[in-house]
Amino acid sequence: MAFFTLPSFWILSLVASISYLGYIAIYRRYFHPLSHIPGPFLWASEKDSSSTYSRISTLFTASPVVRIAPDQVHLNDPANYEKVYNVGSKYTKDPAFYGALEGSVKIPIILTVKSNEEHRVRRGALNPFFSRRSVLDLEQIIWSKTRKLCGMMRSSLDADGVFDIHHAIRAFSVDIITEYAYARCWNQMDMSDFGADYQEAIRGVQMFLPFFHLLPSLGDVFALVPDWLIVRVFPKFQMWLDSNDLIRKAVTEVRREISQGIKPARRTIFHELIDTPVTNPAEPDADGRKHHQTLSDEFVFADAINVTGAGAETTGSTANRAIFEVLSSPSILRTLQAELAQAFPDAEAMSLTALEKLPYLTGVIKEALRLNPGLPGHLPRVVPAPGAAFNGIALPPGTVVSMSAWLMHHDRAAFPDPEIFDPTRWIHADDDEHAAAKIIRARERCLVPFGRGSRNCLGQNLAMCELYATVAGVFRCFDDIEVHPGFGREDLRMVELLLGYHPRKARRFRVVRKGGVSQPTMAGHDLKVAHRRISDEMLRTIYASDQEMYPAPLSFDRLRSWVDACPDLCICFETQGSTEESGSSDTPTPVGVVIVLPLLQAHWEDVLVGKVKEIEIDPATMFPNGTAKDHEEVVGLHVFHIERFLAFRDLSPTRPFVEFALHEVARRVAGMMTTWRVAGFSALTATPAGKRAFEREGFTATGYRETFTEESVDDVGDGAETVALKEVAMSCVYDGENTSQPLTHLDMVENDSRKVIATSEMAVKYCTAA
Numbered sequence: 001m002a003f004f005t006l007p008s009f010w011i012l013s014l015v016a017s018i019s020y021l022g023y024i025a026i027y028r029r030y031f032h033p034l035s036h037i038p039g040p041f042l043w044a045s046e047k048d049s050s051s052t053y054s055r056i057s058t059l060f061t062a063s064p065v066v067r068i069a070p071d072q073v074h075l076n077d078p079a080n081y082e083k084v085y086n087v088g089s090k091y092t093k094d095p096a097f098y099g100a101l102e103g104s105v106k107i108p109i110i111l112t113v114k115s116n117e118e119h120r121v122r123r124g125a126l127n128p129f130f131s132r133r134s135v136l137d138l139e140q141i142i143w144s145k146t147r148k149l150c151g152m153m154r155s156s157l158d159a160d161g162v163f164d165i166h167h168a169i170r171a172f173s174v175d176i177i178t179e180y181a182y183a184r185c186w187n188q189m190d191m192s193d194f195g196a197d198y199q200e201a202i203r204g205v206q207m208f209l210p211f212f213h214l215l216p217s218l219g220d221v222f223a224l225v226p227d228w229l230i231v232r233v234f235p236k237f238q239m240w241l242d243s244n245d246l247i248r249k250a251v252t253e254v255r256r257e258i259s260q261g262i263k264p265a266r267r268t269i270f271h272e273l274i275d276t277p278v279t280n281p282a283e284p285d286a287d288g289r290k291h292h293q294t295l296s297d298e299f300v301f302a303d304a305i306n307v308t309g310a311g312a313e314t315t316g317s318t319a320n321r322a323i324f325e326v327l328s329s330p331s332i333l334r335t336l337q338a339e340l341a342q343a344f345p346d347a348e349a350m351s352l353t354a355l356e357k358l359p360y361l362t363g364v365i366k367e368a369l370r371l372n373p374g375l376p377g378h379l380p381r382v383v384p385a386p387g388a389a390f391n392g393i394a395l396p397p398g399t400v401v402s403m404s405a406w407l408m409h410h411d412r413a414a415f416p417d418p419e420i421f422d423p424t425r426w427i428h429a430d431d432d433e434h435a436a437a438k439i440i441r442a443r444e445r446c447l448v449p450f451g452r453g454s455r456n457c458l459g460q461n462l463a464m465c466e467l468y469a470t471v472a473g474v475f476r477c478f479d480d481i482e483v484h485p486g487f488g489r490e491d492l493r494m495v496e497l498l499l500g501y502h503p504r505k506a507r508r509f510r511v512v513r514k515g516g517v518s519q520p521t522m523a524g525h526d527l528k529v530a531h532r533r534i535s536d537e538m539l540r541t542i543y544a545s546d547q548e549m550y551p552a553p554l555s556f557d558r559l560r561s562w563v564d565a566c567p568d569l570c571i572c573f574e575t576q577g578s579t580e581e582s583g584s585s586d587t588p589t590p591v592g593v594v595i596v597l598p599l600l601q602a603h604w605e606d607v608l609v610g611k612v613k614e615i616e617i618d619p620a621t622m623f624p625n626g627t628a629k630d631h632e633e634v635v636g637l638h639v640f641h642i643e644r645f646l647a648f649r650d651l652s653p654t655r656p657f658v659e660f661a662l663h664e665v666a667r668r669v670a671g672m673m674t675t676w677r678v679a680g681f682s683a684l685t686a687t688p689a690g691k692r693a694f695e696r697e698g699f700t701a702t703g704y705r706e707t708f709t710e711e712s713v714d715d716v717g718d719g720a721e722t723v724a725l726k727e728v729a730m731s732c733v734y735d736g737e738n739t740s741q742p743l744t745h746l747d748m749v750e751n752d753s754r755k756v757i758a759t760s761e762m763a764v765k766y767c768t769a770a
Contacts, residue, residue: 028070033396039067065393072400073390074378076407078414078446080390084381084401085453092116093455094380094400100212100219109302110458111310119455122295122303125276129181129269132461138180139352142465145176146473148189153478157513162484165323166508167194169470170316174198176466177311177459181269182304184250186243199316201240202309247304251297269307273300307459314374315463318449319470320509321492322368325421326475327483327511332423333475335360340476347476355468363423365467366447370409371421373449374457376494378402405448406494414446484510539563 029035064077072094075084084091098112110126113119128134149172156163171188174195179185188195212219231238254270264271276295295303326332339360344350355361380402387397395401410418415425425443428436450457457463491506543556 032070034067034071034073034399037065037067037073037393038063039073063393064391068378068402069400071398072380072402073395075390075401075403076411077391078408078411081403081408081445081448081452083388083390084403085379085448085451085455087454089381089453089455090116090384091381091401092384094382096213096216097380097400099216100209109299109306111306116454122276123454123458125272126269126458129267129272130458130461135180135461135465136352139465141179142176142352142469143350145172145179145189146469149470150473150477152189153474153511157481157511162510162512163481164194164508164510166320166510167196167199169319169323170199170312171195172470173312173315173319173466174308177308177462180462181307182247182250183264183266183268184246186246195239197236197239198243199313200236201234202313204234204237205240205309243308244301244305247308248297248301251300251304255297269304270300273303310374311459311463314457315466318368318372318374318463319467321372322364322467322471323474323511324483324487324489324492324509325368325371326364326471327481328489329421332364332421336364336423336475337479340472344476347473350469350472350476352465352468355472358472359427360423361468361472363426364471365464366426367421367423368467368471369449370415370447371419372492372494373405373409374463375449375451376404376406378404379451405451408446408448411446414443480514481511482514484512536560 064075064080066074066076068074075081093112093114095114098114101109101112110119110122113122149168152168153163153165168189171191171194174188175185186195188198208222212222227241231241250268251270251274254264254268255274257264258271258274273295326336339358343354343358380400383395383397383399383401385397387399388395388401390401409415412418426440428440450460450463487507487509491509493506539560540556543559
């Protein structure tokens with residue numbers, strides 16, 4: 001006779017599970033060694049309470065010691081910070097929390113090493129590399145990137161009236177860190193999106209940390225996932241993985257140079273890490289002594305990733321906060337700019353040591369660090385034997401204690417009105433300097449954006465120099481910028497990740513010229529670029545008029561597919577003004593559309609030899625995401641279509657429009673080519689109507705030349721006169737500064753059954769040579 005049926009088995013299992021969980025919850029809440037410490041019931045019962053600094057801050061009204069997990073308490077008395085995080089502290093890092101940071105690789109990087117002794121050895125090898133003296137010795141790296149940032153900011157504001165400072169400053173930090181630490185700059189500032197995918201990937205990695213904390217074995221599973229699958233699910237991780245490959249190659253190259261006795265021009269972090277002796281307790285000698293060895297490539301790789309990933313987001317986020325707060329307060333802006341102008345009449349004469357002596361600038365940076373610390377959350381440590389007491393509450397050894405920079409920085413006793421950005425908090429008052437100095441020293445003890453003690457932030461000196469250079473550079477060079485309309489302080493609210501991130505859905509911080517977002521205009525005309533999808537109605541009008549003047553076996557659907565495939569390279573020009581049709585002065589009148597067709601090297605060659613026609617090339621295969629892995633890959637661009645009839649009929653004079661159109665094409669192309677090297681492009685073709693418009697306006701193309709004469713047209717074949725009488729084109733090659741140089745221009749037009757394929761001879765030579 002069966003004692004149990006299947007349903008009864010599951011019922012008993014469920015009852016047993018509920019009973020066990022109930023027992024655990026009751027024990028942890030009422031009989032645990034920490035049960036006497038106040039805290040929410042669920043937090044005391046759960047392994048991971050998802051307790052965050054913003055939620056914890058509401059719990060300290062009753063006690064400065066609060067239980068936030070079964071074995072963890074949070075402290076909120078600034079006097080306790082020195083006790084836990086001081087130099088030579090015996091408090092070790094919590095293995096559960098910092099083990100999750102090691103993720104799938106299970107390699108203890110400097111940030112996560114549990115043993116204080118091992119950390120001392122590894123950190124000691126890198127301390128000289130990131131010392132204040134070493135940073136100042138390479139100060140020119142920071143200033144060269146600062147000048148580049150300000151130059152790109154000015155160019156973007158001149159062209160668009162707006163600048164994406166959110167991503168730009170993070171790219172600025174990445175470029176400084178990689179050049180300083182690796183002697184191999186990643187040049188993210190040269191990318192059109194400033195390496196936004198890399199920045200998002202860093203954030204994405206941190207979003208996995210709570211799962212690794214809850215389920216440590218999940219990291220082992222994650223390690224088995226191939227890179228291609230990660231990219232398939234999370235496309236933005238491609239740039240992160242590519243960057244990791246760069247670091248691995250650099251580690252291999254440096255180790256080879258060391259083995260061959262090659263002396264580097266400048267030692268990098270790879271040299272310091274490879275030469276670091278480390279104790280590996282997993283490999284004792286026969287007599288039980290610990291075995292000493294140098295770091296393996298995987299350890300060097302992991303530490304290098306940590307330096308780049310952590311440094312970029314923390315410094316960039318704080319710099320963004322500083323710039324936003326200064327621009328949001330006219331009085332702060334005026335005071336800061338006056339101090340900078342007085343100290344540095346010549347902006348090029350700024351130096352880091354001189355900037356550090358400016359009291360108001362220093363106050364701005366400290367306030368930004370206070371409100372936007374790089375590591376805002378709790379940093380757990382394990383209480384050593386025989387235990388400790390905080391604010392009269394005894395804690396047994398093994399208890400995890402933590403404190404939060406965010407809570408320290410919002411302590412109302414040290415910082416009255418802590419939500420207010422006030423640089424004068426850090427400046428001595430004239431009336432009672434002694435009393436003011438005492439208050440400021442107390443505030444300094446509460447300011448811990450980089451942590452404190454022997455395990456504070458490794459890159460603190462470099463980060464501070466970046467902040468001084470960035471804030472001073474921006475506000476010494478620009479006095480006509482403001483925060484983009486619609487962006488507010490709520491978008492800078494801190495969220496609970498390890499680093500100081502803002503909400504995922506927050507708008508990105510951008511700055512504009514004072515007076516609002518301006519559109520580029522053409523001299524004498526209110527011409528603007530329409531950043532919108534080209535409608536079917538407009539496209540059909542363009543298609544019909546162009547087919548009449550430029551017959552080609554091109555379907556409307558194919559034209560539409562080109563526009564949809566490359567929307568950022570399809571530009572609609574409009575002008576404000578009254579029209580006969582609308583009778584309204586507010587109605588935009590379309591005067592031209594540019595549709596750019598990208599041609600990779602292979603396509604250029606196929607077109608030239610007649611293997612493929614322009615209409616057979618699908619642009620969707622030319623701009624797929626993630627294909628530009630080779631930074632030397634060459635791309636040519638042919639402006640397939642500009643609506644010449646409308647452009648030359650409705651707008652006069654013609655020359656400014658043509659130049660404006662070419663400039664806008666060049667700017668868009670430079671922005672789209674994040675990793676490709678642009679070889680050249682043919683930019684504009686004019687029909688007979690366009691030729692007559694040129695002649696009426698007396699247009700003389702500086703830097704361009706006529707391709708066709710009447711004699712050459714006769715040689716092309718029947719019907720060519722109705723196809724093209726003149727080519728106006730520009731070929732450009734882009735250097736590291738994203739500027740263009742006019743080169744030799746259109747030299748050849750192939751005619752085949754009234755179809756014209758215009759190619760740039762210089763671009764072809766560039767492509768085939770590459």
